[in-house]
Amino acid sequence: MIKRNAYIDFIKTALGRSRAVALLGPRQCGKTTLAQELVDIHSPNYFDLEDQSSLIALADPKSVLEPLKGLVVIDEVQQRPELFPVLRVLLDRKPLPAKFLILGSASPDLLRQSSESLAGRLELIEMGGFNLAEIGQKEAKMLWLRGGFPLSFLAKNDTDSFTWRKSFIKTFLERDLREQGIDLPSVTLHRFWAMLANSQGQIWNAAPIASSLGVSEPTVRKYLDIFTGVFMVRQLPPWHVNIKKRQVKSPKVYIRDAGILNSFLELKSEAEILRHPACGASWEGFVMEQLIRSLELDHVYFWATHQGAEMDLVLNKGGRMYGVEIKRADAPAMTPSMRIALEDLKLTRIAVVYPGKKHYSLHKKVDVVPFDDILGGMKGVLFR
Numbered sequence: 001m002i003k004r005n006a007y008i009d010f011i012k013t014a015l016g017r018s019r020a021v022a023l024l025g026p027r028q029c030g031k032t033t034l035a036q037e038l039v040d041i042h043s044p045n046y047f048d049l050e051d052q053s054s055l056i057a058l059a060d061p062k063s064v065l066e067p068l069k070g071l072v073v074i075d076e077v078q079q080r081p082e083l084f085p086v087l088r089v090l091l092d093r094k095p096l097p098a099k100f101l102i103l104g105s106a107s108p109d110l111l112r113q114s115s116e117s118l119a120g121r122l123e124l125i126e127m128g129g130f131n132l133a134e135i136g137q138k139e140a141k142m143l144w145l146r147g148g149f150p151l152s153f154l155a156k157n158d159t160d161s162f163t164w165r166k167s168f169i170k171t172f173l174e175r176d177l178r179e180q181g182i183d184l185p186s187v188t189l190h191r192f193w194a195m196l197a198n199s200q201g202q203i204w205n206a207a208p209i210a211s212s213l214g215v216s217e218p219t220v221r222k223y224l225d226i227f228t229g230v231f232m233v234r235q236l237p238p239w240h241v242n243i244k245k246r247q248v249k250s251p252k253v254y255i256r257d258a259g260i261l262n263s264f265l266e267l268k269s270e271a272e273i274l275r276h277p278a279c280g281a282s283w284e285g286f287v288m289e290q291l292i293r294s295l296e297l298d299h300v301y302f303w304a305t306h307q308g309a310e311m312d313l314v315l316n317k318g319g320r321m322y323g324v325e326i327k328r329a330d331a332p333a334m335t336p337s338m339r340i341a342l343e344d345l346k347l348t349r350i351a352v353v354y355p356g357k358k359h360y361s362l363h364k365k366v367d368v369v370p371f372d373d374i375l376g377g378m379k380g381v382l383f384r
Contacts, residue, residue, distance in 0.1 A: 018123035025127035049079035084117035147259020197264035239301035248304040
């Protein structure tokens with residue numbers, strides 16, 4: 001069993017300063033398993049809204065929840081959005097006899113309801129699948145192939161993992177999205193998702209996708225926002241700086257879980273990934289997700305100009321700007337884009353992450369960092 005102690009610590013710290021905590025993330029990422037380490041599933045303080053008995057018990061939510069003390073868990077809270085006004089009343093009691101941990105699959109409706117009803121009372125924690133810090137650097141290749149969903153990563157073999165992910169995609173489109181009020185044809189959404197996978201890491205362009213699906217550009221933008229809202233897709237926003245050059249204004253789009261991406265690309269082994277034309281884009285997205293989580297970054301951007309200069313990741317920390325380039329190359333060298341970014345963005349440092357083993361410098365502000373070092377030494381290299 002892989003322990004996810006960091007999330008336990010995050011939740012306990014958040015509960016220490018907030019009246020309620022929402023643990024949000026995609027289906028099957030491990031939220032329920034984590035919550036059961038804090039409150040026993042058979043406790044009267046645990047409610048699973050996919051369990052009929054919990055739904056019946058919460059028919060009159062205020063009378064059921066009001067007497068409870070300690071920590072109360074409500075799982076799959078998006079099933080009952082009408083609970084949020086009740087929770088607001090309960091969280092305003094003084095003294096406060098109970099705090100609430102609510103779990104949800106991050107539907108847009110859930111985020112909207114929570115922000116409107118529990119403003120100032122609720123702290124949000126985003127949870128994903130397994131990451132490098134949890135599984136260890138030695139298993140990085142398996143994480144890249146199978147992705148971070150626990151049942152995929154822990155499968156007996158690659159074939160079982162691939163089969164699980166195919167089934168997950170089908171169930172997610174046909175059932176899970178519908179349960180969250182997203183009633184769109186699953187075949188259309190599957191085609192859209194597959195198109196995103198085949199354009200991994202590219203700048204968003206609605207026109208060719210809309211044309212292929214036979215729908216309008218605002219409609220495919222809606223599809224993109226749906227998948228972003230359920231944490232299946234990451235829209236990496238562009239960074240803008242006051243310079244004379246024309247800068248890219250559309251986001252880059254990534255499938256967040258490497259295993260899901262590989263399923264759409266029909267890649268069943270590491271060898272198949274390495275031979276595929278999308279290998280570089282796949283590795284870029286995988287490394288980016290690990291960096292975001294290992295560096296605990298809340299806001300990340302990319303930067304690009306129409307003249308061709310670009311930076312994979314741009315970070316603002318402590319009033320200083322930093323850049324990260326992700327290169328699937330044996331020995332990355334200094335590029336014109338890096339020089340332009342250093343000057344135009346006034347970057348303090350650039351870290352170039354690559355799959356090799358040697359750490360070396362390209363410039364007094366540019367270091368090449370092995371991927372194997374991102375857990376232990378990335379903060380020291382970038383933010384020194």
